[in-house]
Amino acid sequence: MPGSGTDRTRPPVQAAAPVIILVEPQMAENIGMCARAMANFGLSEMRLVAPRDGWPSGGGLKKGATSAASGATYILENARLFASAAEAIADLNHVLATTARERGQMKRVVTPAEAMPPLADRIGGGERVGILFGRERIGLTNEEISFADAILTFPVNPAFASLNLAQAVLLTGYEWFKATGGEPPFRESVLSPPATRETVLSMFDYVEAELDICGFFPPGKKPSMTANLRDILHRLSLTEQEARTLRGVFKSLREGPRRRKPDAP
């Protein structure tokens, strides 16, 4: 999917949204890719708990993170650093913890599609909500999971359940964006309106009359063949423009090669 749909004239989506908390991420590149995934879906607040390779405080970002973020550097620049997951969630009202494995915790398990509409309600009501994502290989500790109100997990093929960190953030952001009314940047605004019945019927009349002249219908077959043809053409649900185009096609075929104007000497 090419990246060229970005419209820099539109303001970034910056409404209240869940805080994304990465607990001890190993690779700066992964932090950058998470920032990019967040930006794709209007999430902007990132918190980092003890990144393995450190994190420059006060300006100067990790190089690998910046290039992986593909322009979502405003998220990296504003990321806040914490020493532990407990400190990173201290000011929040509601917390989800992501995990790919059953942990035997007595906790509700929700998918992103289930979780996001109620989270949007909470955030709309003024609550601060965060989502914990664990270390690349080993995830969150059981203690970190115990901090959460519910477990967030992803519907994946059980035989191939491994999602990387940025993919998990991506699916979370995607469902958040959908739950808050997110739409694609464009729809079929270029379509002309559906054809009126009059346009379609007049096209039918034209083509059937011309086919009659051409001797297309074997004796006695006209009614059934006409019904069949109308059935095919109706199924197209043509727009006004398309119905005119198709009529032009029939007309051009019927009239054959146009007589060219003689070339100027």
Added chain:
Amino acid sequence: MPGSGTDRTRPPVQAAAPVIILVEPQMAENIGMCARAMANFGLSEMRLVAPRDGWPSGGGLKKGATSAASGATYILENARLFASAAEAIADLNHVLATTARERGQMKRVVTPAEAMPPLADRIGGGERVGILFGRERIGLTNEEISFADAILTFPVNPAFASLNLAQAVLLTGYEWFKATGGEPPFRESVLSPPATRETVLSMFDYVEAELDICGFFPPGKKPSMTANLRDILHRLSLTEQEARTLRGVFKSLREGPRRRKPDAP
């Protein structure tokens, strides 16, 4: 999100599903990451149209692709190579084309969430369905888009709309998996059943009686304070096990430190 939720004892999901067609992908790594995203959601058939760096036919995969696929090599091994998008879709019945930008094509535009349930119906009815993904930077050509029945696009932040190839495949696969009944590999199977009313009321009776003995309720306040306390505890929607645990907590607090057995000399 750690990758350790994969359960290799379960068979890979291999039901009929859309074919993923990558048109002139530039980087072998991206092909591998697409294979991984497909495996996550039970897609298995990949087609490659003229990959920039070539593709070894008959055994021996691109190194970068294999490592990026994180084990989804069966998809790479079975990927079929075509010279053009037209050839890659020739045997299919229904085709979607992904694009991030409006192309002025007179075509229906659908999101993955909208597209996948009807695609599942088509596939269930025996049709062969494919989804075209374009080159990393420039996407599909207008001609390639014209081959498709509809345009597939993604709900993304318009100010940051750039999704990479594997992320677009990931979101597509995710919605396919959801549309075909995909569930997380686990749910809260470890939860004990909800507490019966009897267990909860008996816990209330116990704690209220003990609080009375302790002189907790100021004169005349017992009814309102009891109602308030019951309200808090009801809100927990306790399981049977949790109600017992909580009763144990109250009891232990009430009884104070247990008398320890004297130490052996």
